[in-house]
Amino acid sequence: MDNFKNALTYDFDREIPYLMHMATTGAIGIKTYEKIKDKFLSPKEFYEANEKTLESLKLFPAGRLSQVIKSRKDYDPKREYERLLKENIHFLSIESSDYPKRLRTLKDAPPFIFFKGKLPKEQDATISVVGARECSVYGMNVATRLGELIASYKVSLISGMARGIDSISQLSAVNAGGYSLAILGGGVEHIYPKESRILYERLCEDGGVMSEIYPSVQPMKAFFAQRNRLISGMSDCVCVVEAKEKSGTLITVDCALEQGREVFAVPGRISDITSFGTNELINQGAGMITDIDGFMEDFTNRYCVPNVQTPINKEETESKLCKNLNKNEIRVIKAIDENSFTPDQLSEVLLLPAYEVLSLCISLTGKAFLKNVGAGRFMPMQKAVDIKNYLTANSPC
Amino acid sequence: MVYKVYSGRVGGVFGDLITVEVDASSGLPGFEIIGLPGSEVKESKDRVKVALKNAGINLPAMRIVVNLSPADEHKCGSGFDLPMAISLLGVFGHLEHFESSETLCLGELSLDGKVTSVRGVLAIVKMAKDKGFKRVIIPKENEKEAGMIKGIEIVPVENLESLIAYFQMPKEEADRFMPPYVYSNEGRSLEDELKFYEENSDEPDFKDVYGQENVKRAAALAAAGFHHLLMSGPPGAGKSLIAKCIPGIMPKLSYDESLEVTTIYSVAGKLSEEMPFVIRRPFWSPHHSSSAQAICGGGSMARPGLCSLSHRGILFLDEMTEFKRETIDMLRQPLEDGKITISRAKQTFTYPAKFMLVGALNPCPCGFYPDRNKCRCSQNAIERYLSRLSGPILDRIDICVEVNRLEPKLLNGVRQQGLSSKEIQERVEACVNIQKKRYEKESFKFNSQIPAAKINTYIPLGKEETEFVYEAYEQMNLSMRSFYKILRVARTIADYEGEENVSIAHLAEASCYRFPEYMGG
Structure with a gap:
């Protein structure tokens, strides 16, 4: 030997x-x-x-x-x-001193890994954000917010670059200037899914793309279940944003529990099929993320070297944001939930003429509370959700 | 001795003059038709002989030759029966008062001598008037459509016997016997009829569509700027009902437009006793199994298809994703040029096809996307489903809007009724007039047709507006094409609101009608 x-x-x-x-x-x-x-x-x-x-x-x-x-x-x-x-593809075997320590201790550690870009620094804390491919707008918003916060705390975000939650959280982390690592279910030369190309290219520059599979090998179904153990293995904590009843995400959770990693889940409405899996996880004893900021603060206290700057007081910014809105705009914000909507749907709730709701939505789009996604549909941005929560918490009625 | 009678045939939507010449000479008895006749024209030999016999005229046993000139063009249709019979009557001296050079005849004969209707009468009567004929003899069943042409005497005939009697009387007496046709329905003239129809229409009205105010507005804008429209939404949301309401908000059909549309209907043989001419904007909704020929027109002797029948009206493609791709792609030429050219071995025809395309589709196989709570389709399935849409056709559609199912519990609540079709129509008409004036000197008439090169001339933007659109261009990740679409729609919104300049509000609203990303926006 x-x-x-x-x-x-x-x-x-x-x-x-x-x-x-x-x-x-x-x-x-x-x-x-x-x-x-x-x-x-x-x-x-x-x-x-x-x-x-x-x-x-x-x-x-x-x-x-x-x-x-x-x-x-x-x-x-x-x-x-x-x-x-x-091709700038790096190779490490388990003997190498650069080989990630988190993986080395796994009982089924991969003997070899290939990667593009960089691997996360050993001293940095890591969180994986995983979830459903077919996610709801709510899931998208939470994943985006998590990605941004994780980046702002200088924590490394680990995920699988899959459609939906995975890629959304990773993209928002990289966009916020953070580090993110994608662990693939095929060789690192293959971009899967194809629509993640932009994310892949960003990761090769500012983050990392890693796989235990030889670079030129095509992704295969069986590999994905295998790579899920690496996602959880590389992270100190696994965050599940949305999951359906039967979901690949739950494999990651099983691996995490086996490897002794912490598991957190984001709760959702019990009527949403995309939140069934996460609610069930909470029921089985997973940590519940009720407040993203609080969760991140708690996480960094436990895993990070102290002395990371805490984000600015949110309450203050929210009351300031509210002052920019008129009465009807506030009514619109109160009426929406995290899902996308058309003004026609809101006009029924608000009892305002539809064209008025449309112009309110347009002005809110101008203020970046909503996003115009075409065909007359609008999507609430995280800012709108924050304001809504602030308003419901602070309004007398 | 040769006897000449004038008749006509239809090529495309125009009439062509055909001369029917008959010669009877001694020799072996026979009856021959020459001049490139189609099989239905060849068969008229027997119809004419029997009909004449039953009208009391026996043809002498002579050698009869009928020539249809010009001889190098293919003749089809059953309208040559009557002119052949008349020229035979002439050649054997049965016509005393017949000015063959001033009269054009047209009609099919049945064996008992009855004159029955033919296709394309309107186009041929129009040609006769343009060529300076004074009189047309047509089947009685076609009198109403022929009556649309003013300034030519229309003589409707029911059977051959009365026609022979007519020809044997002097003019004044004959006019009393078989008076020339003038349209009148309960004292209303043709022009009155258009107005009368508008007031008594039983088309669905927008005021009966609950909610969906924004969809209605999008539809109004589409009608106002002649933008093609696409509606996406779950099944049962009301897409088809809204589409059916659109003819009711388009500007009233003018007399000339009505004449144009009726001509096409006449050529296609779509006129009937109940609908002798077209006075409402056409609305056609072909089933998605329809063949390309049904929609574009065709057949060995071409006839207009649905896209020509929808001329000046609506062609509604429900379940657009279910149509065969080739069928939809065929609509590219008519959408671009407003006409469709069909070439066949024997002939090439051009039919007008200026229609407004209204499409409806479900955004995914189950219909509920992007509502992820209800939609369980995988992303792949949705992409596959939407990839059936033809890109070039989507390019020509400017306005895309989502129609959502309303919550039943909200339907019972307090609500104000929306605008009625009539009120919307008035605004649309005003908007169309503004455009007519603006594009007086141009080859196009509507905002949707402004070519890219003239966008800056007709859609001038101020400094703030320019900044706004460039920011939107970046933010929404638009293509140049969808960018121009937004500008054109914004121009229509400004016209619809009666404002001279395109403002930020108009641009912002227009950007709401762009295609969503999942549909390639």
Whole structure:
């Protein structure tokens, strides 16, 4: 075993291409890797070992063995190594000192990881924000707000770059100048889902994209469940924003519990199908996020090195914001919930003529309380939700 | 001896003059029709012979040749029966008072000598008047549509026997026997009829549509600026009802427009005893299984399709995503040029097709997107569903609006009734007049048709407005095309509000009618 480590330490450049080859097979988990380290002197020796030797060592079941042998065909370790270098894809094996400490302690730690961009700093606290792909406007708002706050506290945000909650929280974190890491269910060369391209490019610059799978391998269904253990593994705490009854997010939660990570969930209305999973988690004992600011403060107190600036007093900004609004605009804000709406729907509630509601919505859009999403539909921004909560908390009736 | 009678046929929506010449000579008895006749024209030989016999005229056993000139053009339709019969009567000396050079005849014969209706009478009568004919002889069933043309004597005939009697009387007596046709319905002239219809229409009215005020406004704007409209919403929200109301808010059909539309209907054979001419704006709602030919027109001898029948009216495509893509793509030319050209081996026809396209669709397979509480479709399914829409057609639609189902409990609450169709129509008409005046010297008439090069001329923006639109352009991540659409719609809103300049409020409202991102806005 020591020999193997020595080979890596002293002959790193020569050995690394062969080590990378081990990752291409997709058949080598942490246990097999330990065995290989036991039986061979260096990765090169393993690479050059013939089928008979491997068979006699009983490292792999029969099917897997042929897979390993097959992977050597049409594979030039040195050329592949240089190609990945050119593509700015970094490679780490579990022995490396840069290998994330949080992962090393996992019982099914990945022996190799590939990444683009940077990995989170070890001393920084990490939170993962995960949730449904088909999320509601409420979920979008919470994910955006969480992303911004996490960025402002200099906490690293870990997620999976999936549609919906994942990518929304990551994008808002990167946009707010924070660090975020996406852990993919395929090689890091593949952008999945395709519409996350912008996020992917931003992450390669200001954050990181990581995967245990060889960079050129296409994403596959089975990989996603596997990568969920890395999302929870990389984080100190897992935050579930929205989840349906049967959701991949719940796999992440199971992994988190197994790995001893904290789990928090954002509650929702019991009638919303997108909040079923999260409410159920809370029911089963997950932490409940009732106030995002409070949650973040609490989290940073426990996980971060002290001396991070606390955000400005919100109450004050809200009362200031309110002064900019006229009576009817305030009525509109009070009438909306977190979902998008059309002025026609509101005019029925407010008993105002629809064109008046439309012009109110337009003026609120100008003040950035609402967003005009086309086809006559408006979406409330976080600011509007904050004001609404402030108003309901402070109004006498 | 040769006898000549004039008749006509329809090409596209215009009449062509056809001369029917008959010669009877001694020789082997026979009856021949030459001059590129279609099969229905060839068959008229027997109809004419039997009808004449039943009217009491026996043809002598001679060699008869009928020539339809110009001989190099294909003739079709059953309207040549009557002119052939008349020219046969002429050649055998049965016509005493018939000015063949001043008269155009048209009509199909049945075996008992009855004259029955034909297609395209209006177009041919119009051609006859333009060519200087004094009189047209047409089937009685077609008298009302022919009556739309003023300044030509219209002689409606019911059967061959009375026509023969008519020709044997001097003019004054004949006029008493079979008076020329002038339209009158309970003392109303044709122009009065249009007004009468407006006041007694039973079309659905906007005041009967509860709520949906913003959709109604979008519809009014669409009618005012001739913008094509797309409505998206869950099933049962009222999209179809709103579409049906739109003809009622469009400006009244003028006499000339009515004539145009009636001509198309006449050519297509869509006129009937109940609807002898078109006085309301057409509204057609083809089912999504309709073929491209049904919508665009076609057939080996082309006839106008639904998009021509909707000329000056509404073509409503319900469930737009369910239509075959090729069918919808066929509408690109008519949407661009206001006419459609159909080429067939024998002929090329052009039909007018200036219609307002109103589309309706569900935003996703279940219909509830973007309401994620009700919609359980996956993002992929929604994308696949919407990808069936044709991009080039969406490009030509300026206004997109969501129609939402109203909560039933709200329907019972206190409510003020919205504007009626008539009130909206007045504003629309005013708006159309403003545009007519503004674009007097241009080739286009409506805000929706302003070409990109003239946007700056007709939609001048102040400094603040310019800043506003550029900011919106950035913020909403617009394409140049949707940007121009917003400007054109803003121009219509300003006209609709009776204001000279486009203000920020107009631009902001216009930006609300753009396509949402999930539909490629």
